[in-house]
Amino acid sequence: MSVFAMASSVAGFVKIRYLMDKAVVDNMVFRLHYRITSAILFVSCVLVTANNLIGEPIQCINDRSIPSYVINTYCWITHTFTLPHQMGKLQGTHVAHPGVSAYVENEDETRYHSYYQWVPFMLFFQGVLFYVPHWMWKNWEEGKMRMLTDGMRGAMVGPKESRHERQSRVVQYFIDTLHTHNVYATGYFFCEALNFINVVGNMFFIDAFLGGTFFTYGLDVIRFAGQNQEVRTDPMVAIFPRVTKCTFHKYGPSGSIQRHDALCVLALNILNEKIYIFLWFWFIILAVLSGLALVYSSAVVLLPSIRETILLRRFRFGTPAGVSALIRKTQVGDFLLLHFMGQNMNMMMFGELLDEISRKLHLGNNIPTAPSTLELSPIYPSDKLRLHKETEA
Template identity: 30%
Template sequence: MYRIPFDQYDIPNDPTVREDKLSYYRWVPVVLALQALAFYIPNYLWNMLHKQTAVNPRAIVNEVRKCRETHGNEREKEVETLAIYITETIDEFNPRYQKSFSRNGWNATILYLLIKLLYLINCFGQLFMLDKFLGGDYLTWGFDTLIDVAQGQPWRESEIFPRVILCDFEVRKLANIQNYTVQCVIMMNMINEKLYLFLYCWLLFVGIVTLLNFVYYIVILCLPYFRTSFILLNVNKSHRSFHDFSRKEFRRFVHDFLRPDGVLLLQFIRQHAGGRVTYDLVNELLRIFKGRYASSIESSPPTLKGFRGENFKNNLAEHAPSTYKENKMIQVI
């Protein structure tokens, strides 16, 4: 099967021109299934690997959603309980992974950014894969078609999705084999054309949004200034616990107590439970931090780029109340 433009009257005799060049449509269902599977893989990896970190976003977010349904003293108690659990979570690591990397407060953040990067590679990688699958003109065809549609021009038949093609086949008559060339109509290409134009727009849109989201999380989680700014935006500044903090203590709260994993967790909470619960939770975390760790941190030397140093860990163990040491971790299912 091959395509000859209608303004070309002679059918070429060169067999390389007449070879089967339009066989891709047979594989369209298989390729679409593989594309769907490719989008599922990053989500599967996240669900499998984030359990190896201290952060369990799904369980914590589910508990935070319950706080929205409570009021008064019950709400304050729920927020306090959740803040204690988060405090223990960001300081507790999987005992199977005792290397320093698993203790620096970056493991969930790095995993999350890698998953975001996989989604980004998946979006733009599928665009280039479809370009090769459909003959190498898919990227320009999609852009040109969108321009034509925006300008109100009539839909033009493309070389990628031809509706009328030429088919060569052989017919045996007695002892002879006769070669015939006839016109064939591929009605399925009318659907494929619209389908792949939609995929072009969708992959391009998702890729751009994912890229912007990826850059946003890199800025928020990896740059200390923006980590501090994010937490500052989610603090109830009229609350008493905020006014008791010096600027140095607040930076230590963000970089040495919460660390990137804690900031990531609060970002999840804000997205799925809203700002009001996040405000209450951050202020409760500030109160816990002030009561348990502020004095030891104020006297300890600063750690590098928000990493917790050994001196900080020793200070926490030395100054932590005995009741805190004996508290069992709240189990969240």
């Protein structure tokens, strides 16, 4: 199977999930974790395992005393190495390649490279890690929002009578379960915090995997781009060397141990270096966005004024006094449920829903901003007098 076919299958899976008509129970930053980041990591895993893209991942040359397939297999399953003290020397005159030169075994400092065997497994494992918080929240949520907004999502919501019938059921459910949604909200905020912990933890994970070089990797690459071309040393070559050394020992005809040095070309590192420089920038951006989302969620939990602002400005509902009364009557879990309803319903229908909830909760100081079900029943003079007195109060 070609690399493009495998990558297309991953991309097709993401596209199908995105286009399916499902209820929205998270925010954009949350979706960046399990949709975009997981897809990036899975596609990267496919790329580094596709031999038809770059050929064999390792090719070693020696003095022909050892068959090439033997030395290739040996150096791949064990390790290769470079010489750190030879990394900054001029290629072609002082060293054959960056970090590759003659050395004295057991005396010169060597840097061993065996991470390339684990890169595909690492990328796949990280892709799973970024999907886990979504999986946890999906099982915690149990399809509640999908059932509540069934038939009311999107622009086409059906006939008015059917719409009001569904709306009445949702309103009645909300009134009956008022102040019981805090566990629901706890699950969401916990998974949102887990997203932030996950992206930061993955950065430390990669840094340990690459020998403590990941945190400065992006900065080194940026600094390298501004240096003089004749004297600069590519940091990507230092972390992901393209040519390394490998030592193979075997017995000679007399029974003595012979050492054979080989030069190995790691073609796979041309992909690894691009993948990890992209992940360096992407994880930093994602960590910042996740941190801001976590601060926003903390403000929603701790500050009722933020919840009022969301209803007033984002959903354009009611008056300040009416919205304030609704916020005082509900708790954080109730507000989160309403917030998700607002994300899944059109503005007019959500306004009607909030109007009906306000009336059920006897919040008489809320002025409706959208047509509501009150239009279906007459208002008698006694009701008008009562409403007038409540408004003045």
